[in-house]
Amino acid sequence: MSLSSFSLPLLLPTTPPEISHQPDFLLNPMATVLGPTTPFLGNNFAPRTRPLSRPSVSFPRRVVVEGNLIADAAKDLFLGVGVGLPCMVMECGDVIYRSTLPKSTGLTITPPGVALALGALSYLWATPGVAPGFFDMFVLAFIERLFRPTYRKDDFVLGKKLGEGAFGVVYRVSSAKKPYNKEGDLVLKKATQYGAVEIWMNERVRRACASSCADFVYGFMEGSSKKGEYWLIWRFEGEATLYDLMLSKDFPYNVETMILGEVQNLPKGIERENKIIQTIMGQILFALDGLHSTGIVHRDIKPQNIIFSEGSRTFKIIDLGAAADLRVGINYIPKEFLLDPRYTAPEQYIMSTQTPSAPSAPVATALSPVLWQLNLPDRFDIYSTGLIFLQMAFPSLRTDSALIQFNRQLKRCDYDLVAWRQTVEPRAGPDLRKGFELLDLDGGIGWELLTSMIRYKARQRTSAKSALAHPYFGREGLLALSFMQNLRLQLFRTTQQDYSEAANWIIRLMAKSGTPQDGGFTEAQLQELREIAPKQKATAPRNALASALRLQRKIIRTINESMDELNQRRKSFWWSRWIPREE
Numbered sequence: 001m002s003l004s005s006f007s008l009p010l011l012l013p014t015t016p017p018e019i020s021h022q023p024d025f026l027l028n029p030m031a032t033v034l035g036p037t038t039p040f041l042g043n044n045f046a047p048r049t050r051p052l053s054r055p056s057v058s059f060p061r062r063v064v065v066e067g068n069l070i071a072d073a074a075k076d077l078f079l080g081v082g083v084g085l086p087c088m089v090m091e092c093g094d095v096i097y098r099s100t101l102p103k104s105t106g107l108t109i110t111p112p113g114v115a116l117a118l119g120a121l122s123y124l125w126a127t128p129g130v131a132p133g134f135f136d137m138f139v140l141a142f143i144e145r146l147f148r149p150t151y152r153k154d155d156f157v158l159g160k161k162l163g164e165g166a167f168g169v170v171y172r173v174s175s176a177k178k179p180y181n182k183e184g185d186l187v188l189k190k191a192t193q194y195g196a197v198e199i200w201m202n203e204r205v206r207r208a209c210a211s212s213c214a215d216f217v218y219g220f221m222e223g224s225s226k227k228g229e230y231w232l233i234w235r236f237e238g239e240a241t242l243y244d245l246m247l248s249k250d251f252p253y254n255v256e257t258m259i260l261g262e263v264q265n266l267p268k269g270i271e272r273e274n275k276i277i278q279t280i281m282g283q284i285l286f287a288l289d290g291l292h293s294t295g296i297v298h299r300d301i302k303p304q305n306i307i308f309s310e311g312s313r314t315f316k317i318i319d320l321g322a323a324a325d326l327r328v329g330i331n332y333i334p335k336e337f338l339l340d341p342r343y344t345a346p347e348q349y350i351m352s353t354q355t356p357s358a359p360s361a362p363v364a365t366a367l368s369p370v371l372w373q374l375n376l377p378d379r380f381d382i383y384s385t386g387l388i389f390l391q392m393a394f395p396s397l398r399t400d401s402a403l404i405q406f407n408r409q410l411k412r413c414d415y416d417l418v419a420w421r422q423t424v425e426p427r428a429g430p431d432l433r434k435g436f437e438l439l440d441l442d443g444g445i446g447w448e449l450l451t452s453m454i455r456y457k458a459r460q461r462t463s464a465k466s467a468l469a470h471p472y473f474g475r476e477g478l479l480a481l482s483f484m485q486n487l488r489l490q491l492f493r494t495t496q497q498d499y500s501e502a503a504n505w506i507i508r509l510m511a512k513s514g515t516p517q518d519g520g521f522t523e524a525q526l527q528e529l530r531e532i533a534p535k536q537k538a539t540a541p542r543n544a545l546a547s548a549l550r551l552q553r554k555i556i557r558t559i560n561e562s563m564d565e566l567n568q569r570r571k572s573f574w575w576s577r578w579i580p581r582e583e
C-alpha cells in the first residue's frame, strides 16, 4: 500500500463536499486562508472542480494571490526535499474526482530541487572529491589491477645505492624481465615502515595526476606479512634532485638549459636568474596542485624530494612516505614524527590537533570536503614550498645551517616575513641584498608571492592553484605588468588579505580618495579611524562573525567527537589489503 493511500483516511473530510451544506472554511479552514486550490495542503482538501460556496470571511484579492505564491513555493520546497506529509511531496490529485489526478510526468523538477541537486553535486566534487574518490577506488583501481604488469623480487638486478633514509634503502636497478628490460633503468625502494602507505599514495597519484610525481611502476610486499618488506619500483627519472642542483655555485644557471632547453638571450644577472627560478617554482606548484586537488598532502616537501625528470624536462615530487590521503583519511597523523623540521610549517600538523586520528574510510570520505575546508591541510606544503622559493632567491640561505638560523630569526619575528626583512635588510650582505633585488623585480611581485606562502596561519597562505594564477608566473618576458596582469594582481591581493589587512586597505583607499572639502583625510583623522576600527563593540557584522566562529568550533567539536567514537571500534589498515604480495 502506498503512503498516500495509507494516509487518506486521516486526511480526508468524511462528508463529500457536494452534499455538504457546511461552509467550506469549516471543512477546511486553511483552504479559506490560502485559497481553494492551495497546493500546500494537497488537493484532498480543496477539490478543483466543485463550485465553492464563498466563505463568510473574505480576504483582499492581493492577500490571496500572495498566499498562493507562498504556498506554491512551500510546496516546491517540500517536493524538492522529499520530506513532508504524503500529499505535500507528491501529486495526489483530487480524491473525490479521480479523473483530475495529474498524469505522471515521471520527474518533478522544481527550483529548490535543482538547487539541492546542484549543492549535493558540488559537495561531492569539492576538494578532495568524494565522488571521484569512489570512482577511483572501485572502478579505476580495479581495472588498473587487471591490466598492469606485475613484478617479483627476482625480476630485478640491483645496481648502485641511491639513498638510504630512516625507513628504506633506494637502489638503481634494471629489470631482468623481458620485455620490460628495454624500457630503461628503474629505481627500487626497499621500505620497512610506511612502505604500504607509500604504495597506496603512488598508486593514487598515478591514476589522478601522474605527471606530478616520479613515474611509479609497481609495489608489492615481499616475504611474510610480519617480517615483510615493501618493494616499490619507479622509472629512473634522472640523476639530480633540486637539492643537488642548488648546491652548485652555478645555480640557477645550471638548470637553465635543462628546463628551458636553451640558454636565454639575456646577460647573466638577477633578471635571468629570476626567469629560471620562476620556471622551477611554476613546475613545483603545478605538481603540488595536482596532489592537493586529489586530496593528498605531501608533508615532506624539500629540495631533496624534488627530482629533475630528464624525460619530461620538469621537476617532479618523490618520496610520498609521509604523505596523507585526506580523501580516505589515510596516514594523516602518523605515529612517528616523520617531518623534516627545516621545512615544516609552524603548525606541524596538517589537521587540527583536536582531530587525533582518522575515522573509518567511508566516514572520512563523506566528511572529507568539510574537513578539508576546516583545516586547509594543503597549506602545510605551501609553507615548505615558500622556503624553497626563499632558498632559490637567497644564495646565502641554501645551506642547512643558514636555513635553521633563518627559521629561528623568523620565529623571533612571529613568522612575519616583512618584519624579518626590516630586521635583516639594513645590515644585509651582498647575497641577501641580491635576493631582495630579485624578488623586488617588476614591482615586487616575487616578494609578494613569497610573503603569501610563508605565513604563520595556514588559512592566510595561498593555495597552489591561486599561487599559479599569480601574475609572477604570467609575465611575458620582463616587461612591465600589463593592465590585465595588474587587475589579476589586485584580485590576488584582495583575496589574500586577512580582516585587519582589509581594514587597513579601506583606510588607505579612503585616504587616497579624500573628501570633497579638503582633498583628503588628515593623518589625525586616519589615526582616529584606525583606532576606532578595532574597538568597535558588538555591531551586527561582528556578531555574525562571532556566531559563525562559534558554529565552526561546534562543527569541528562534533565531527571530532563522532570520529573518536568511530575510532573506538577497532580499525585495521583495511587499505593495506590492496597491496599485492609476492607469492
Ligand SMILES: Nc1ncnc2c1ncn2[C@@H]1O[C@H](COP(=O)(O)OP(=O)(O)OP(=O)(O)O)[C@@H](O)[C@H]1O
Pocket (backbone or CB within 6 Å): 162, 163, 164, 165, 166, 167, 168, 169, 170, 187, 189, 214, 215, 234, 235, 236, 237, 238, 239, 241, 304, 305, 307, 318, 319, 320, 321
Ligand atoms: N624515480 C627516481 N628516479 C631517480 N632517482 C630517484 C627516484 N626516486 C628516488 N630517487 C633517488 O633516491 C633518493 C632517495 O629517495 P627517497 O627520498 O624516496 O628515499 P627515502 O628512503 O625516503 O630517503 P629520505 O628518508 O632521505 O628522504 C633520492 O634522493 C633520489 O636521489
